[in-house]
Amino acid sequence: MSIPILEVVDLHASYGRIEVLRGVDLTIPKGAVMALLGPNGGGKSTLTKIISGQKAPTSGHVHLAGVNLRDAAPEDLARVGLCTVPEGRSVFPNLTVEENLTLMSYAGVPAEAVLETAFAYFPRLLERRKQLAGTMSGGEQQMLAMSRALASDPALLLLDELSMGLAPLIVDELYETVAQIAQSGVSILCIEQFARTALRVSDYAAVMTGGRIVATGEPEEIMATMSDVILGGAA
Amino acid sequence: MSARHHRRLTLPVVATGLVALALPLTGSAPAVAAAAAEDGEKKFGYSALVTATPVYVEIYEPTIPIPAYPQAELQFGYTKVVADSSSSRGRASFLWPGDAVGEGMKTILENLNLPPEVVAPIAEQGYPVQVNSGYPSGTAAEANEPIPGVVMRTGAAEKTTYAQSGYSSTCDTSGTDEGEGGGEAPGLPGIPGLPGLPELPIPVPGLDALVSTLTERPAPTTRSSARTAAADEPAAECQIPAQLAQLVTFGGFEASSHTERSAGEIAGVSRTAVGEISLIGGVVTMSGVKAKVTSSSDGTAPKGKGKATYGTITIAGQEFAIGPEGVEGGGQGTAIPGLPDEPKAALAQLGLTITVPQPVYEVDEKEIKSVVEGLVVEIDTATLTDALRTLPLQDILDQLPEELAELKKAIQAGINLSPRIVVHLGRATSKLETADPITIPDYVPDNDPGTGDEETTDESGTGGGGGTTGGGTTGGVTTPATTPTASAPTTSETALPPSELASGLPDLFSIPGLLLMGAIAGACVAGSYVRRLGLAALGGGGACSHGLDSGLPDLRKVNS
The missing domain is CATH 3.40.50.300 (P-loop containing nucleotide triphosphate hydrolases)
Known part of the structure; x- marks a missing residue:
């Protein structure tokens, strides 16, 4: 076993x-x-x-x-x-989608790879990449939160x-x-x-x-x- | 000709040059100032929580099946602002039942096992008596004035967020007992048509007589006599249920909370004011309580200030003034416990305790918590418990259908209630915390080995070429070598002589230093093994009772 x-x-x-x-x-x-x-x-x-x-x-x-x-x-x-997507999403509301994702590059993954992974799983984020995260719908914010988690492999x-x-x-x-x-x-x-x-x-x-x-x-x-x-x- | 001609040519050229040099400087000055101002606004991060509640009733009763402490609460004129560096939220409610019920209204309704078609529309909108705002997502401003005199407003913007709530009562709280003895209560605000609570059918033994003695007035009128008296004049539109009014009534209140960010400072201000207050059927009356608290910070030193002001208090017909030190009678300060024996004993018999809280300002480095309260009145209802237990509640519950089993259980638990009630009058809180900005270094060391080799080669070449030559040749070669290392001047200062660099070997410590470092490392390894041996000898060799090692595995390398 x-x-x-x-x-x-x-x-x-x-x-x-x-x-x-x-x-x-x-x-x-x-x-x-x-x-x-x-x-x-x-x-x-x-x-x-x-x-x-x-x-x-x-x-x-x-x-x-x-x-x-x-x-x-x-x-x-x-x-x-071990990565957690917390209750309530917790994205940075006054940063753009791209900036939210780029922040994850501090974990050691190159920024390009982070963006590529995120946009592959959620193409909708690619359309919203320049939009402030706080102005997106709840579902899109949840996608962004999941993308950040996935970026850490x-x-x-x-x-x-x-x-x-x-x-x-x-x-x-x-x-x-x-x-x-x-x-x-x-x-x-x-x-x-x-x-x-x-x-x-x-x-x-x-x-x-x-x-x-x-x-x-x-x-x-x-x-x-x-x-x-x-x-x-x-x- | 030549000297004069040269001067004529030189002077305009020099003047033009000076003007040309000065123009960019004068032009760039406002831009620099603007940048400084921008920087000044973003010197630190912050988070703030500001609340104001003119009348805050807490009910401590463990048998109430709500997983919160206190188990029930009511906040009249509740305002709250939560803000941080990037977002803010405001909430105002004329009557807020506490976060457990206000936030969890949907869950509570769904767990009552009532028919879904009845519950679903109510549960979907959550607690109805509130307005909310948020920045950058959410409603920018919201206001609701469901009935004249009741105000709930809130708004959120980038720098300022506020929440306001107020109420101007039309109830008669001038001291007569008519209208407070029960009868039909109007609907709750925001829920028109909801019937009032039933009047207690059994009087509390001795309570009426006690109230009558203390207030030197006739005992409260019965339900029928109150109705008769009320029939003679138009009924006042009172928003407070009669049973709650028996406990506490007040003429009007207002509350406001707001946060404001200006250049280099963040401030959170909350303010409450309550008008005429009457407790326990008029035994205790107060003419007004105000409280205000402000917390501010410039990112380095948080500051707090606040004040609570009181009017007069009448206990059992005897008038006192209240100050921050307690009750002041006849020009001399007297602590609350120093009340005359007879009223004090009488109040204790009613289970009533009044305290004047001191303002609290807790500063912990860059965090400040400020709380200013007007008065705290604690009521122990053990006196009423016997009366509640004699209610024919079980007979009424037996008539309810089996589908409402959960509701029946909740009401049955109410038979054994003996809650402790705490009334806070004029409660204003403000909490503020700042954080330093992240320092991003201007110079990032280049760890690329390729660049280092080039520089080393360059320097070694310099050393090889001119190590022992005269000053003239050395100066000519070192000029280009010092230019690229200008950002790290210490490298050239601490560099070894060129003759030693030529070997290409890295720096080594001295032999004694190396021995010392080796000894420390060896001692660490040996100490670790000795510790593990010791743990094993004492039975603690396994990290847990399951015999597993302690540590942190790399989950990405775990084989299935």
């Missing part, structure tokens, strides 16, 4: 006295797309912050490719290939609420790109509140609520068993 690229074991975390993660166990095989679903407030984004080194857990372990992480800084994790990509605030057609388009990225061998963890689109491109799925993983399995199983409980009308 191959070593999973990400393994989370009995992870606990809290904000002050409020415990938000209560023993999370999660495994992502290398090259797989895992959808992490669940209602708002379930602890999904907190789990992302801990995996990407932005928050310290109170107990538990995070293993990356069979190596135990301990006090790893976010920039070090990004350098070894990630091996494990964490996508936090990719579909938040976007129209269903745009979400479909973004997830088609996610599927393309997965085909290139990148392991992906998609955190989503709304499930149906994410499950379509996933190899595995897990449902998280109340700070725990309550179900894992293949997408069809999850849809069949959990849709009425967790996904509700939003699925």
Whole structure:
């Protein structure tokens, strides 16, 4: 059996006295797309912050490719290939698309290669290359955020609420790109509140609520068993 | 002829030359000044958060199923501005239910299990009583005045962002108890037609008598008598639900928050003002509270200033003035705990505590947090708990259909409520942080080995050619060599003699220095192994309980 690229074991975390993660166990095989679903407030984004080194857990372990992480800084994790597209996109609103992308060349990738990768995945950004990022639509800003992540040549990509605030057609388009990225061998963890689109491109799925993983399995199983409980009308 | 002729020719030529030299200088002066001004505006980065709330009610009750602390809150006249170097957002709301409910209205409504056709249209638009603005994306300015007297305005631009909210009540808060005893409450602002909360059917034991004693007025009228009195004169259009008015009423308020960036300075200002305030059915009345706080920074030293001003306070019919030191009676400052024994004991029996907070200015290098509050009134409702538990709530809930199970659970939890309520009057906060600009060096070292070889060859050639020759020949050869190294003058100063450079070998440390460095490196390696051996001996050799090493793997090189 191959070593999973990400393994989370009995992870606990809290904000002050409020415990938000209560023993999370999660495994992502290398090259797989895992959808992490669940209602708002379930602890999904907190789990992302801990995996990407932005928050310290109170107990538990995070293993990356069979190596135990301990006090790893976010920039070090990004350098070894773990890249996060955070909730809310976080593009520089008063820089142009091209300037936003060129900033990623500081990570060591030449600016031309960054632009080439971005425009190959998202041709629409090529049309908007001179436009201020803050004036673009939400979907285009999300494309820009994903492009910046792809520019760092990630091996494990964490996508936090990719579909938040976007129209269903745009979400479909973004997830088609996610599927393309997965085909290139990148392991992906998609955190989503709304499930149906994410499950379509996933190899595995897990449902998280109340700070725990309550179900894992293949997408069809999850849809069949959990849709009425967790996904509700939003699925 | 020749001398005079030469002078005639020379003078105009020299004058023309001087003018020609001076023209570019005078022409370029405004351009330089403009550039300096541009630079002056962009000396530092910043982020600012400014809020103002005239009346801020916090309700601490752990049984309320909202994952927030406090569990419920109401902010009358809420204004907030968030700005940084590149963007800004403003929000104003006449009645803001806290971020947990205001931002999460959609989720809360969807989780009530009500029919989707009812919930969906309401949930889609989110919390309705608010206006928002944003720069560079978002609405530049938005205003909403749903009913006369209620104002919500906000606007965002590159340098200035503001949010304003205000309310001028038409309710009678002059001190009479009529109109506050319950009855039909008008709809909430922005949601016309929503019925008011039901009046408590069971009186709180002793509360009416206590209020009557403290205020030296008759006890509050009953529902029927209030209606009778109200029927004699036209009903006032009061926007506050009657039960909330029993807790706190106020004549009017205004709040404003704004940030402004000018050349070399960023400032965040928030201001609140509340008119006549009445607490606990008129036991405590205040004539007005104002608070203002300003935080500013020029990128190096943040500054904060603020002030809270108060009118007079009447507790149980006795009038006091309030200053920053507490209650001032008869020209002498008296701390709040120094109130006369009888009213103090009576207020404690009601669970009422009043404090006058000191302004807070926390400066941490380039960050400043400023908070100025008028008064903080804390109400412990344990007195009311027994009455709430006797309500026939279960009988009412049994009539509800099973589809509303979640709603029933939430209401059932309300039976056990004994919340602690904290009312902040005139709360203004301002937080500001600046950051130095990124310094980009003018000179980037050229690490291209090809260029270095050329220079070395050039210098070595110079050395070889003129190393021991006289000054005349050396000067002639070194002139072109020093020109390209002008940007790194130290290289030529610290360069070894040409005879040593000719070997082409890099610099070496001295033998003792080399031995010292080697010893330090050896000690580090040995220390590392000794540490690992020690950990292994103590049972901590494995990095984690799963026996895996600790470290940071290169994920791109992991084999599947």
